[in-house]
Amino acid sequence: MHEEQFNAMxxxxxxxxxxxxxxxxxKALELGIAPLEAINKGFVPGLTHIGEQFRLGEVFLPDLVMAGEAMKAAVAVLEPEMQKRGTQREILGKVVLGTVKGDIHEIGKTLVSTLLSASGFQVFDLGVDVPVERFAEKAREVQADIVGVSALLTTTMQGQKSVVEALDRHGLRPKVKVIVGGAPVTRDWAEKIGADGYxxxxxxxVAIARSLLHK
Amino acid sequence: MNSVWARLTQEQCRQLHNASLEILERTGVRLFNDEALALVREAGAKVTDGNRVRFPARLVDQALSTAPKSVTLHDRMGRPVMPLEGANTFFGPGSDCLNIIDHRTGERRRPVLQDVVEATRVCDALKEMSFVMSMFLPADVPQDIADRYQFQAMLHNTIKPIVFVTYETAGCVDAIAMAEAVAGGADALRERPFVACYINVTTGLLHNADALEKLLFLAGAGLPALYIPVVSGGTTGPVTMAGGLALSNAGVLVGLVISQLKREGAPVVIPGFGGDALDLRTMVDPYCGPDPRGMAQALAHFYQLPMFSLGGASESKLVDQQASIEAALDMLINALCGGHIMHDCGYLESGLTGSLTQLAICNEVVSWIRHACQPVEISAETLALDVIDQVGPDGQFLKLPHTRRHMRERWYPILFDRDNYNGWLAKGGGRTLAERAAEQVSQILASHQCEPLGPAVAEAVRRIVLRAEAQLGREPLAPASGGSYA
Structure with missing residues (x-):
């Protein structure tokens, strides 16, 4: 039923x-398709497919970004109807994201934000040049599961360490997991500063966020 | 490409041309073929000592005025795919290697007919290989007529143009008969030639019987001949590049004169290499030394004639760093110099060994060269001023339709690795270029198959091979159908 619709989605x-x-x-709502079904049977398989193609090198980053944007657009239409029905898409977890203090590079961080939310995470994007304390405050406020810290420069990646320390100070760890990313960041660095994932x-x-929350 | 890099000035080309004319008038050459002797004598050349021929310059001028400035090779389906003119460049393999480095095992061994089949299929699949030659001399077929088996194997396994080599004239005649069977007759093949014969001539001054016979046969049929006198500096010619090239070019002009006397307008392809010398320490004939690069191409462009050039060979014994570097430099400079048919991709050990792994690497390099040399479009669409204004200082370009519309125009490697370190490790465990190239070859062989010959055509081709067998007085060894070539 509605196979054609799902394929088009x-x-x-x-x-x-x-x-x-x-x-x-x-249109799915007009046809009486349950919003959750539209997401899970129609839109999500598209995102899964494009993610696989990206890993294989078959599609390019802008294709992936726009797939994420399309996903967000679809969810934005379906979400009010889900609330009305008292159903909701399973939220995989809450993620606070930002680019660290002193660094205004935003493309990588925004991409992570897009894909996390398209994949079912609730994302609180703090933007760029985010003070260390702000990560901790926001994490406490929204009861975040994960804090993601981006840095593009070798000079600013030290800030990732400061964010880990701030979360420690606020007593949020180890419940709140920290993931780090950015061009100069390596797995070794992540381990060294006590982050949980890279x-x-x-x-x-997205894969690491899922695995940290066992989703 | 937009233009050609000229190693020689026009004045230097004239000097070389005049030097070749002087060699032809003053020193003369020997022709080991009666028909060729009769043609040149009739036209006014001076023949002494039985076959020593001195040519007046006007014969050369006459030939240069009638030889076609452009020859277009077609594919097996009759489509024009290789217009040999101007700055057009086409790459392909070399021919008749005596050894193969097996891409599966790394073993260096004698090649067999199946290796010819596989090399042809790989060339057919590789985008930047524009034509095919029989990369290997197969050891498992009757050696006297191995050329027939090679040609049959190529016909079955590619639709790309074929540059072929035969031992004797009979082999050339048989190859053309097979090609005519495929094209649908002599006229069809002449109008849309998809094969060209590579003729090696002993030296610029010695024109052997087989070379002249093949040239006369092909000229008579109006089919393209690659007439290539070989001069090795220090042994069969002067060690200096200018003298070596003047000498080999004298031989090229002899071929032009004879072909045009046989049939005015007969297509001839001249060498886009020359001025080479043996390595006088090892007596190896190097395939990609730097010294003579670009000279013969400049001369061919001076004549405005189609040329058979070099590109992609290495002296290395292995698919190693030397092989990659030599092949890449050789292909790049020969492309910049505007060689037309550029052969020897996949050659190692100075032409004695062939490798499909190396061939795949060459294919990757050619794709790089194509992108590095292609004309740049400057237009409203590519300047993208509206897009820049729309994004402004605060936005970014990742999500723009303009980005997605044009991002695939750029060069992306197939074999060269651009991953980050962890990605490189993750995707295949940190392999070398050669390991990745060998895998590409295996994938092609597992999946690629060209449009097959029709059964009637395959049978006609097979009969020609059988006829050559019968003339040898041996049992036919050709397979009962074209099947084993498929």
Missing amino acids: RQSIVDGAPEHASELAS GQDAMAA
Whole structure:
């Protein structure tokens, strides 16, 4: 039932077409498809597919970003209806994200944010040049499961260590997990500063966030 | 490419041309073929001592005025795919290696017919290989007529143009008969030639009987001949590059004169290499020394004639750093110099050994060269000023349709690794270029198959091979059908 609709939804994500995805989401509601079903049977398989293709080198980063955007557009249409029905998409976890103090690079961090939210995480994106304490405050406020700290420069990656220390000071660890990323960041560095996870790209960040929360 | 890098000035080309004319008038050459002797004598050349021929310059001028400035090789389906003119460059393998380094095992061994089949299929699949030659001399077929088996194997396993080599004239005649069977007759093959014969001539001054016979046969049929006199500096010619090239070029002009006397307008492809010398320490004939690069190409462009050039060979014994570097430099400079048919991709050990792994690496390098040399489009779309203005200082370009529209125009490697360290380790366990290239070859062989010959055509081709067998007085060894070539 509704196979054709689900295929079109899947394709709109693969094509990275937010407007089309949002139209299809509205149409799904008109057709009486449950919003959760539209997400799980229609849109999510598209994102899964494009993620695999990206890992294989078949699609490029902008394709992945736009797939994420299309996913967000579809969810934005479906979410109010889910609330009305008292259902909700399973939230895999709450993630506070930001680029560390002194660093204004945002593309990588935003990409991680897009893919995490497209994958079902609730993301609180603090933006760039974020003071160390702000990470801890926000994590406490929203009862975050994960804090993600981005740094592009070797000079600013020290700030990732400071964020870990701040979370310790606030007594949020080890309940709150820390993941770090950015061009100069390595697994060794992550271990050295006591972070819980490191991903070399945005897809890896999603996989690590899932595994830290056993999802 | 937009233009060609000229190693020689126009004035230097004229000097070389005049030097070749002087060699032809003053020193003369020997022709070991009666028909060729009769043609040149009739045209006004001076023949002494039975076959020593001195040519007046006007014969050369005449030939240069009628030889076609452009030859277009077609594919087996009759589509024009290799217009040999201007700055067009096409790469392919070399021919007749006596050894193969097996991409599966790394073993250096004698090649067999199946290796010819596999090399042809790999060339057919590799995008940047524009034509095919029989990379290997197969040891498991009757050696006197191995050329027929090679040609049959190539016909079955590629649709790309074929540059072929035969021992004797009979082999050339048989190859053309097979090609005519495929093309649908002599006229069809002449109009849309998809094969060209590579003729080696003893030296610039000695024109052997087989070379002249093949040249006359092909000229008579109006089919392209690659007439290539070989001069090795220090032994069969002067060790200086200018003298070596003047001498080999004299031989090239002899071939042009004879072909045009046989049939005005007959297509001839001249060498885009020359001025080489033996390594006088080892007596190895080096394939990619730096010294003579670009000279013969400049001369061929001076004549505005199609050329058969070099590119992609190495002197190394292995698929190693030397092999990669020599092949890449050789292909790049020969491409910049505007060689047309550039052969010897996959050659190692100065032409004695071939490797499909090395061939795949060459293919990757050619794709790089193509992108490095292709013309750049400057337009409203590519300048993207509206896009820049739309994004401004605070935005980024990742999500723009413009980015997705154009991002695949850039070069992306197939074999060269651009991953980060962990990605490189994760995807295949940190392999070398050669290991990745060998895997690409295996993947092609597991999956790629060209459009097969029709059964009637395959049978006609097979009969020609059988006829050559019968003339040898041996039992036919050709397979009962084209099947084992498929």
